[in-house]
Amino acid sequence: MVKRSILALSAALLVCVAIAAYVVLYLTKVPDSARAAQTSAGTELYLATVPASEETDPHDSWVSYYQTNVHDTNWQHKTTYVLPAHSLIHVTVYQYDGDSGLRNPFISQATGTVGGTFQLNGKTTTAIDPDTASHIFAVPQLHLSVPLQGVDDDAKNQCGNAPCTLQNAHQTISFTFRTGARGLYRWQCFVPCAAGYIDGFGGPMQTVGYMDGFLKVV
Amino acid sequence: MGTVDNTPHFRRLALLWLIATLILTPIVIFVLGPGLPPGNGSMEAAGQTTDNIVLLALSVPVAMAVLITLAYEVWAFRERDPNGPVLDGPAITGNSSIQMWWLIITTSLVLFLAGFGSVRLLEDGSGGGQGPTPLTNPTGYKKALQVQVIAQQWQFTYRYPQYGGVESPKLVIPAHTLVEFHVTSLDVVHSFWAVQLAVKADANPGFDNVAYVNTQQPLTFNIHCAELCGVWHGYMFAEGKVVPKAAFTSWIANTQKTYGPATKSLPPYSKTYFPDPQGRGG
Numbered sequence: 001m002v003k004r005s006i007l008a009l010s011a012a013l014l015v016c017v018a019i020a021a022y023v024v025l026y027l028t029k030v031p032d033s034a035r036a037a038q039t040s041a042g043t044e045l046y047l048a049t050v051p052a053s054e055e056t057d058p059h060d061s062w063v064s065y066y067q068t069n070v071h072d073t074n075w076q077h078k079t080t081y082v083l084p085a086h087s088l089i090h091v092t093v094y095q096y097d098g099d100s101g102l103r104n105p106f107i108s109q110a111t112g113t114v115g116g117t118f119q120l121n122g123k124t125t126t127a128i129d130p131d132t133a134s135h136i137f138a139v140p141q142l143h144l145s146v147p148l149q150g151v152d153d154d155a156k157n158q159c160g161n162a163p164c165t166l167q168n169a170h171q172t173i174s175f176t177f178r179t180g181a182r183g184l185y186r187w188q189c190f191v192p193c194a195a196g197y198i199d200g201f202g203g204p205m206q207t208v209g210y211m212d213g214f215l216k217v218v
Numbered sequence: 219m220g221t222v223d224n225t226p227h228f229r230r231l232a233l234l235w236l237i238a239t240l241i242l243t244p245i246v247i248f249v250l251g252p253g254l255p256p257g258n259g260s261m262e263a264a265g266q267t268t269d270n271i272v273l274l275a276l277s278v279p280v281a282m283a284v285l286i287t288l289a290y291e292v293w294a295f296r297e298r299d300p301n302g303p304v305l306d307g308p309a310i311t312g313n314s315s316i317q318m319w320w321l322i323i324t325t326s327l328v329l330f331l332a333g334f335g336s337v338r339l340l341e342d343g344s345g346g347g348q349g350p351t352p353l354t355n356p357t358g359y360k361k362a363l364q365v366q367v368i369a370q371q372w373q374f375t376y377r378y379p380q381y382g383g384v385e386s387p388k389l390v391i392p393a394h395t396l397v398e399f400h401v402t403s404l405d406v407v408h409s410f411w412a413v414q415l416a417v418k419a420d421a422n423p424g425f426d427n428v429a430y431v432n433t434q435q436p437l438t439f440n441i442h443c444a445e446l447c448g449v450w451h452g453y454m455f456a457e458g459k460v461v462p463k464a465a466f467t468s469w470i471a472n473t474q475k476t477y478g479p480a481t482k483s484l485p486p487y488s489k490t491y492f493p494d495p496q497g498r499g500g
Contacts, residue, residue: 103404103493104368106375106385109480116476127479140373140456143387186453188372192405199405201371206449 031209033080033216034067036089043087046070048094049135049148050162053077053210057162062204063097063135063193063211066162075163079213085182088114091146095171096159097134099150100193100200105130107190110175112144118175120149134171136190139215144177145190179217188212223305231290238282247275259414259439259460261432262345266416269338276327347401347419347427350489356430362398365391366487369401369408369421372450374441383487384474389458392466393436401427402490409444412458418444426489433460 036045048066067076109127134150155169189211192200204210251271256263342356366377377385403421411418419429443454
């Protein structure tokens, strides 16, 4: 009888420990983050958007953001970016994906950037044709939204899976915005760009680490 | 076999219930009531606060009956002396008078609340979504400021059809004005909840859901999505503003100028939208 009671108690204890460990691990699991580069020009964040993740990724057909550097090398599959509070952030996005079009054409115009503009391949602009949008970089809490124009369908040397190089067909989009107070801000893409999912909004659009993430403002 | 306990428990209970109800009901109405949500951010909010006070005040006697009976029984029927006699109450023989009053009181309470709620809803919709053809239109609704709330995963944007159909990522409305919200969605089901204004209306794709609100003094209010709509549902929140009329006039003029390029790309104003393309959806 005593032996059976000890066994039952041990089993119950084991289950409780397993549940507690699961909860603790779940609550403390934070996606890997990458720090923006500090240069003489200020804080610089280099990103890339690709039509498909690297071939070793569990979802190698999913569209995704990456963090990279000024030379478009050293790609990191991270979508949580550490930025300083109340600072100007210069963002450059190397955009390798084709266009999908916008569900709401309103967001074809940039908002929340310094001057309300952005640079598309070096040319200052405020908006793009909604049908040519490939992705959006938006931080709704900051009212920041910048459309990323897609690569032409007939462009040569298009990139497939990440990582890509500057020799691949791409668009270069850059803009500057100001961070707010310390905190966690989510960012996301608003283009229905998830191929193969209902309304293009499943898979990478609903999974943190692909087309959305956080700005960790410190 | 113990002796019979002839203590007048029911009378005691009734007296305790009466005292507690007489003390707590005014406290609920006059002390707690004014602090109940959603507050006085709009006429609809003030109305909902009144409704909440009525509901809470009517629940006090009911709650007191349950709690005092429970507490009294724990106290009165405890075992005072483990070695003493076991006492029993008088035999239960049924009481048609109590049964009748129980039915009368509970039925009256439920019917009153049903009637009260229906009347309040029929007055002006109480800030709730009433579908494309509202059952009740408030006075002066034909001159209301129209604001279209467009939901998508995961943000709300706002379109002002009386101002050239300009769209804005911020919701700003004038004080002391009747506003007619037209709530719709571009993708899945959302729910537009302007907390302090007491407006809550579902946002369904291909559906125009109308809700009215009479704004009062300037204030900042919270906006949340109140329908689980995907991975960022919990982050689908923002702030809106009720501003003086002059400030609104200035703001809308500035917004028309700022979002001029985007406005050119927008489809003509419509109660609903069926966006095309659907992206790369399968």
